[in-house]
Amino acid sequence: xxxxxxxxxxxxxxxxxxxxxxxxxxxxxxxxxxxxxxxxxxxxxxxxxxxxxxxxxxxxxxxxxxxxxxxxxxxxxxxxxxxxxxxxxxxxxxxxxxxxxxxxxxxxxxxxxxxxxxxxxxxxxxxxxxxxxxxxxxxxxxxxxxxxxxxxxxxxxxxxxxxxxxxxxxxxxxxxxxxxxxxxxxxxxxxxxxxxxxxxxxxxxxxxxxxxxxxxxxxxxxxxxxxxxxxxxxxxxxxxxxxxxxxxxxxxxxxxxxxxxxxxxxxxxxxxxxxxxxxxxxxxxxxxxxxxxxxxxxxxxxxxxxxxxxxxxxxxxxxxxxxxxxxxxxxxxxxxxxxxxxxxxxxxxxxxxxxxxxxxxxxxxxxxxxxxxxxxxxxxxxxxxxxxxxxxxxxxxx
Amino acid sequence: xxxxxxxxxxxxxxxxxxxxxxxxxxxxxxxxxxxxxxxxxxxxxxxxxxxxxxxxxxxxxxxxxxxxxxxxxxxxxxxxxxxxxxxxxxxxxxxxxxxxxxxxxxxxxxxxxxxxxxxxxxxxxxxxxxxxxxxxxxxxxxxxxxxxxxxxxxxxxxxxxxxxxxxxxxxxxxxxxxxxxxxxxxxxxxxxxxxxxxxxxxxxxxxxxxxxxxxxxxxxxxxxxxxxxxxxxxxxxxxxxxxxxxxxxxxxxxxxxxxxxxxxxxxxxxxxxxxxxxxxxxxxxxxxxxxxxxxxx
Numbered sequence: 001x002x003x004x005x006x007x008x009x010x011x012x013x014x015x016x017x018x019x020x021x022x023x024x025x026x027x028x029x030x031x032x033x034x035x036x037x038x039x040x041x042x043x044x045x046x047x048x049x050x051x052x053x054x055x056x057x058x059x060x061x062x063x064x065x066x067x068x069x070x071x072x073x074x075x076x077x078x079x080x081x082x083x084x085x086x087x088x089x090x091x092x093x094x095x096x097x098x099x100x101x102x103x104x105x106x107x108x109x110x111x112x113x114x115x116x117x118x119x120x121x122x123x124x125x126x127x128x129x130x131x132x133x134x135x136x137x138x139x140x141x142x143x144x145x146x147x148x149x150x151x152x153x154x155x156x157x158x159x160x161x162x163x164x165x166x167x168x169x170x171x172x173x174x175x176x177x178x179x180x181x182x183x184x185x186x187x188x189x190x191x192x193x194x195x196x197x198x199x200x201x202x203x204x205x206x207x208x209x210x211x212x213x214x215x216x217x218x219x220x221x222x223x224x225x226x227x228x229x230x231x232x233x234x235x236x237x238x239x240x241x242x243x244x245x246x247x248x249x250x251x252x253x254x255x256x257x258x259x260x261x262x263x264x265x266x267x268x269x270x271x272x273x274x275x276x277x278x279x280x281x282x283x284x285x286x287x288x289x290x291x292x293x294x295x296x297x298x299x300x301x302x303x304x305x306x307x308x309x310x311x312x313x314x315x316x317x318x319x320x321x322x323x324x325x326x327x328x329x330x331x332x333x334x335x336x337x338x339x340x341x342x343x344x345x346x347x348x349x350x351x352x353x354x355x356x357x358x359x360x361x362x363x364x365x366x367x368x369x370x371x372x373x374x375x376x377x378x379x380x381x382x383x384x385x386x387x388x389x390x391x392x393x394x395x396x397x398x
Numbered sequence: 399x400x401x402x403x404x405x406x407x408x409x410x411x412x413x414x415x416x417x418x419x420x421x422x423x424x425x426x427x428x429x430x431x432x433x434x435x436x437x438x439x440x441x442x443x444x445x446x447x448x449x450x451x452x453x454x455x456x457x458x459x460x461x462x463x464x465x466x467x468x469x470x471x472x473x474x475x476x477x478x479x480x481x482x483x484x485x486x487x488x489x490x491x492x493x494x495x496x497x498x499x500x501x502x503x504x505x506x507x508x509x510x511x512x513x514x515x516x517x518x519x520x521x522x523x524x525x526x527x528x529x530x531x532x533x534x535x536x537x538x539x540x541x542x543x544x545x546x547x548x549x550x551x552x553x554x555x556x557x558x559x560x561x562x563x564x565x566x567x568x569x570x571x572x573x574x575x576x577x578x579x580x581x582x583x584x585x586x587x588x589x590x591x592x593x594x595x596x597x598x599x600x601x602x603x604x605x606x607x608x609x610x611x612x613x614x615x616x617x618x619x620x621x622x623x624x625x626x627x628x629x630x631x632x633x634x635x636x637x638x639x640x641x642x643x644x645x646x647x648x649x650x651x652x653x654x655x656x657x658x659x660x661x662x663x664x665x666x667x668x669x670x671x672x673x674x675x676x677x678x679x680x681x682x683x684x685x686x687x688x689x690x691x692x693x694x695x
Contacts, residue, residue: 094662241649244649245565246647256547257547260547260548260550261547261549386663387457393659394659397651
């Protein structure tokens, strides 16, 4: 009796699976709209503050002293503006987009791989920069970027930026690498000890390398890849995967891997390199000759925000010289406000992070959201959208 | 005086209530079971049903919002994409390897704690086996990360033999999971061995069977259901784990990691992937049921 029933259940399950596998209707056509943002208006003047503001932010961007009593730039904001701050920490760009869609939040610190999605879907409103007095001191390199503006209209206030660097163990990696080939074509030398950032956006790093080494692919923008260019980048990453020891997404994990020697070469952030070096690891981090990818975060306002006036006050506050310096130092990134460098507690901070070095940032391709309409302006081909990047990333890791 | 009257009245009400409940067994049963059954049906089975249904939805590729249009694309993709098949097989393989390793290690340990050690030491030994369960999961896994890292304890101990540790990867994952779930295997085997009647072993010896024969023909058949019961824990816990593999697994990914990486952008695909372990475990439980192990859980 029992075996029969077991068998029957198994057969049913199998039949169910088969049915699912067999009757696949063709995948529905995607309805990407490209960058044709809904016609939204930025406010022309500010009204009375609403008494509170709800924010979505990266960890370390909205600190009210609850994590570390000494790290607090929310308290003074609340005192000065009377806006009570409620913040929600998001762990990924995708989570940020999702949270903003709930309509409960007024502003978000979006990275480039989220900002375009928010603009295109009409969730982020254009920002009237005249209402943010500190905007005038923001580094020009951060204004009107492809990731935070559309046709000259800013959709947010730049917060800070950082580059994805090539870190290596100075004892084990010789000669000192000057090219990303150390983690791609020459990675086999360090088989099992190469590391890479665990996110689909890392495909752009491979594309950036191919842009320099395979000119026949004609890659102009690592975030605008047609199918052929995309396949080449994916193939390169699959090749790299054989030599990768582990991928990192949690930065403490990378610090520990470089300290122990489990990883000897791979991508990193400046803050990780500093932390690893301060804990005794023999490491150095450089921008290789091909340039690099990087991120730049932007504070955006929700198009139907319930507390827009407090949100604008927050935008101005977070890029004010003193607060911007505090956030940048706490998080480990280059501040957006040019006057912030005078306010950092470590006077060398802006030099280490290249805050004012526009030539340095010219070599950085900031994270952007890959969409079907090629971001580099090509009209004759379709580019591979981000959802496909996510699938490819799973396949690369195998 | 007044309080006495109220308590007496209160007592009267309670007694009347108890009496009416006593006369109506069905009402008694309903009151007793409604809350737990609601919990089971709504929260537990309900969420499983939602998981299964949402696996048939799709997402908008640009905004990644869930579109509630019925389609079997996700399951089609699940069975036609080589990487998904590979990861599913790998996850089941890890779960089986962990289960087998746990059983092989747990049996001698349980035999010692249940039959060889002096009776007054036995409770202490059981406590010792349980102690690791009191420590945080993450602490234990990070400890293994340190043990297995380059130049760590594993390398140091194997160096005299000219070997090096396994490093981070699939073997490290299996090893760490085996360590984590071992107590769940030892305990049921310990219980079964403890309850094994000594006169059966004596009878076997009297009839001329050697130790090996007694083990195969007497001990093993009686303990096997407990091994199966323990394997339900080790198998299902291993199949669902995705954190250990992130910490010591190097670049390895298991089903849980795929669910995690899809959950924000493609919830229906994550749901489809999430039904895989459910189906596998249901099949496993049905197979285990044949051994009668579920009765000894």
